[in-house]
Amino acid sequence: MTTPVQPKFIETNLDHINEYEGKLAVLVTAKGGLDPLARRVNKLCKGAIARFVASAEFAEMKLGATYTLNYPAGMLATAVIISKMNRKSDAITARKAGAAIARATKSGDALLLAGASKITAELAQGHVLCRYEFSDHKSAEPTAQGSLGVMCGDAQAVGAAFQTMAATSEGVFFTRDLVNAPANVLTTVEFANQLIALKKLGLKVTVLEEKELAKLGMNSLLCVGLGSETPTKMVIMEWQGGGDEQPFALVGKGVVFDTGGISLKPAGGMEDMTMDMGGAGVVAGVMKTLALRKAKANIVGLVGLVENMPDGRATRPGDVVTSMKGDTIEVINTDAEGRLVLADVLWYAQKTFKPTGVIDLATLTGAIIVGLGHENAGVFSNNDALSQNFLNAAKAEGEGAWRMPMGDAYDKLIKSRIADMKNVGGRTAGSITAAQFLQRFVMPDMPWIHLDIAGVASTATPTDLAPKGASGWGVRALDRMIADTLEPTDG
């Protein structure tokens, strides 16, 4: 488990600065303005900051970027990290600046001299989110995680404002750990165990095993796991922080490894399919966040945990299965397994919990990566108000999300000759036909969003707030959407 750095918020103390032995970070405004803390550091290092600020290099620096002066004279600090950042800014730029300071700090100790900055909590949050390393499987002793001190006016108030952000960071790190974990370690059994462990935070967690899933008629979900040695499970996490209103549901695709099944994937890049439980990982991260910050809302998270393997017992192309809803599905391609998982979990979620709305998340299609790259998740919805709420939250958190079209013309592409539908359309509009398939398992008038996160759940290059690998995309957007639209506002 990777735990986020816990920043220590301390009151301004100019005399403390020359004794600090880690890396100091100072803020300089775009116009080159130094606050009293930066002025003190500048004085100690005999004007080095002022000389840099007067340079063309500073002028060319982007807002939020950093420049490091190493081993400055006049103090014990090993470096002074200069962050070009105004006292007021939008949260996204502030978090990026905090992350840039974290990258400049590497694994050492840092003291951020934030002073009277209005965005101190956001700077700290960006820093914390970016300081993530998945070292579970490195045999070398992990390098000690550096500390983060934040010197600011009104340290107590800033520290309090930071508390909910700390809960979010823990959720994000939980998601990243799950998504980064290899499939021989994160089996469906281990995944379920990690979710059961959330009980200690006050979540109600229920695990349904294959026998129960079969009794419920969830053959669409079950057919995906027939070739695997690790058992198919559905895990339900309930957070009851609200009143007696119906819950909102989050549903996640939890394919712990996707070989494609009998429709086997090519070898090149197949190892990336350890992240095919990314949707379930985000649901888990959000549920953990809600519990940690004691959200005043009722949210139920459901994940279908299964492994897609080829085997003598595996589902064949051409097989027909009957879903829990009763609709029959012709499995043309066993590699289009995510929608088979979600079909039954979506149906179960609606039947059992009568939610006010449902959002499902899945690393569903390669086609969404072709369309949107790694910048945006695909947003598919039957409800303009709900999708606008989500898009607003995603925008505020700087998590890319882009609405995609749906419609009957696309739905026609999944008609089957011998069953109610087939699990793939043609070669065109692959992400949309996948969404149309899911919509067949959404009840009439149920507000619903499908998020195709195949491009954003894990990336080969670092993103603004994460190193390469699992990003935790969506945890913050969903948590914010819940806070902004489902929780009562104070006062």
Ligand code: BES
């Ligand atoms: N898990 C994959 C989608 C995926 C691809 C996720 C790349 C992350 C990165 C999904 O189960 C899949 O195999 N989809 C197929 C669907 C096709 C058979 C219709 C795909 O996208 O090729």
Ligand code: MN
């Ligand atoms: Mn697949």
Ligand code: ZN
């Ligand atoms: Zn898959």
